[in-house]
Structures are given as structure tokens and as C-alpha cells.
Amino acid sequence: MSQPGFFDLDNRYESISKLGDPLEVLDQAIPWETFRPVLSKALRKFKKSNAGCKPYDSVFMFKVLVLQSLNNLSDDKTEFMIKDRLSFMRFLGLDFEDKVPDAKTLWLFRDTLTNKNAIDKLFRRFNRYLDRAGLFARQGQLIDASIVPAPVQRNTREENTNIKQGEVPEEWQKQPHKLQQKDTDARWVKKNGRSHYGYKNHVNADRKHKLIRTYVVTDASVHDSRAFDSLLDSSNTGKQVFADSAYRSKAINSTLKEQGLKNEIHHKGYRGMPLTEAKQRVNHKRSKVRATVEHIFGFQQNSLGGKFIRTIGILRARTKIGLMNLAYNMKRYVFLTKNKPINATE
The missing domain is CATH 3.30.420.10 (Ribonuclease H-like superfamily/Ribonuclease H)
Structure with a gap:
């Protein structure tokens, strides 16, 4: 089977559009650049790796998070679906030869935004845009x-008692890897x-x-x-x-x-x-x-x-x-x- 060429891909996208691609409509409607100032401020020191690789564009990565939220996907599933679906690729502006951020990169990007409390700021920024749009x-x-x-935590009664009292069980403190997998909130x-x-x-x-x-x-x-x-x-x-x-x-x-x-x-x-x-x-x-x-x-x-x-x-x-x-x-x-x-x- 021959590899699809440019015109084959273009025809496929046209076909998807005719069938009704909600991601295409969303991409055209949302003012993505309005989020860049908040993202830039939160990601000043963000790098993809210690090797100094060029980081992905912040708005591009934010769109990946939105895509993930629209479908409630895990990080691994998000990586797979971007590689698998043409509609996902088009939404993100990717070609077949473009590199797709892996699950670890996506997790790190989202965690950086978490530590900077950036999601609430992004939410409020879009609401200000809604006001300007007359809504x-x-x-x-x-x-x-x-x-x-x-995810339900499988804890002992003693561990649950410690958690309710705002304490970290002593056994977990001795095992950092176990503590990382426990939700005490x-x-x-x-x-x-x-x-x-x-x-x-x-x-x-x-x-x-x-x-x-x-x-x-x-x-x-x-x-x-x-x-x-x-x-x-x-x-x-x-x-x-x-x-x-x-x-x-x-x-x-x-x-x-x-x-x-x-x-x-x-x-x-x-x-x-x-x-x-x-x-x-x-x-x-x-x-x-x-x-x-x-x-x-x-x-x-x-x-x-x-x-x-x-x-x-x-x-x-x-x-x-x-x-x-x-x-x-x-x-x-x-x-x-x-x-x-x-x-x-x-």
C-alpha cells in the first residue's frame, strides 16, 4: 500500500470537515493567543528536558490539555490519540512528520501550570474574553x-485516621514512592x-x-x-x-x-x-x-x-x-x- 501524499491527506481532511468536525469548529472559534501571556509567565523556566531540547510552544501544549479535557483522556491515551486521529492532529496543527509530545512531557507541562496556579488564571482570562464578546x-x-x-485509596483504618487528622502515616514517610501514590486530600x-x-x-x-x-x-x-x-x-x-x-x-x-x-x-x-x-x-x-x-x-x-x-x-x-x-x-x-x-x- 502506497503512503498517502499531500493531496490524499488534504482530501481526507476535507471529507472530515464535510462530516462535521467539532474540533475544527472549536479551533476556529477560540482565541488561543489570548492565553499566551498567562502561559508565558507561568512557564518562564519550563524546559522539556535537562538536555536543553527546545520546548514545545506553550499555546500548542495548552491546546493538548484542552483536547485531553474534552475527552477525559489519560496522558498515555492522549499521546496515542494524537498520533492516531487526523482530527486531533489538525486541531493541533500537526503534520505526519511532526513530533508528538509524550505522556511524560504532558504531565510535566500540566504540573508546572499547577504549581503556578495558572489554570484558574487561564479560566478567568477566558471569562474576560467572554465579557468582551458581549456574553x-x-x-x-x-x-x-x-x-x-x-481513584479509591486502599488504606488501613489506622492510616485513614491519620489522614483525617491531617497527618501522614509514619510508614508512608519511610517510603516516599508509596507516599507519592497516596491521595491524602x-x-x-x-x-x-x-x-x-x-x-x-x-x-x-x-x-x-x-x-x-x-x-x-x-x-x-x-x-x-x-x-x-x-x-x-x-x-x-x-x-x-x-x-x-x-x-x-x-x-x-x-x-x-x-x-x-x-x-x-x-x-x-x-x-x-x-x-x-x-x-x-x-x-x-x-x-x-x-x-x-x-x-x-x-x-x-x-x-x-x-x-x-x-x-x-x-x-x-x-x-x-x-x-x-x-x-x-x-x-x-x-x-x-x-x-x-x-x-x-x-
């Missing part, structure tokens, strides 16, 4: 949290009668555009309401704040009043004090609005390859979850601006 946060805030599963939580292990993705989405405006990452055991104050978005033009009954408290109500916001949090029933029919009707009405934020988590689960993360520790979890939220916003941006001219200046 301001409008019509109120939708707040909710979703559990993000992590993830926690168990019970929800709807089922136990879950991992982290939580707390988000605030605007009602108008269904874009994530702020997010907070915690371990799974943290109550949803504890992230509430950090999630509030003062830039939203709407005054209403929607959330489920887990967020209803006197403290949160006071916070909303102080900031001039309208409390649209679900009413909560108590033992011996069930909700009145009037409050049930109010909750039902609010549920129709609040369901939007559930759709965000559903999209991440069903369209971004699932929410499961493979990293160890909350710092890396924040990076992976932050990238997942950014990938969602990018996809949402493409949907919102489809067939619409956008003029967003830097």
Missing part, C-alpha cells in the same frame, strides 16, 4: 456542586444513600448564557454551603441567586441581603415541619430555573468523557477540574456564537 453574566446566579470521583461522602470518594466541583453559572463564571474545588466531604460566599459573582447583572436547599441558612441569607441579592434558594422541610403547599409550589418554580446548572454537570459527564479524575492531591485535582470547567465554557461559547459574528478586542 456578560446576566439574569441571576445558579449555584450548585457536583462530586468528582477519584480526597475524602468520602455519602449522597442519596451511596458512598462517593473524591472531590467536589462547586460552580456558579449565569442564568442567561449558562456559562460557568466562578468555581471552587474542595474535597468531597465539604458541605456545599461552605463554598457559597467564594462563588458569588458581583459582575452578574441579575439580583436573583438560585440554589438547592443545602444552601439555605441564616448566614447565607444574611450574606445575600448585605450584597443586595434576592434569595431564590429552595425552602427546606424539617422533621415535624413539612413544607407548606405554597412553599412546595415556590420550590417547583425555582427548580425549573435551577435545573440549568444540573445540565452543565450532565454535559461534563456525558459529553466530556466523564468527570472521573486520575490525579493525586487537591492541587492537581483543581487543575483537572478547572480545565474541565474551561473546556465546558469553550464548548458553550461555540454554541452561543454559532453563525454569529463576534468582535472581541484584546
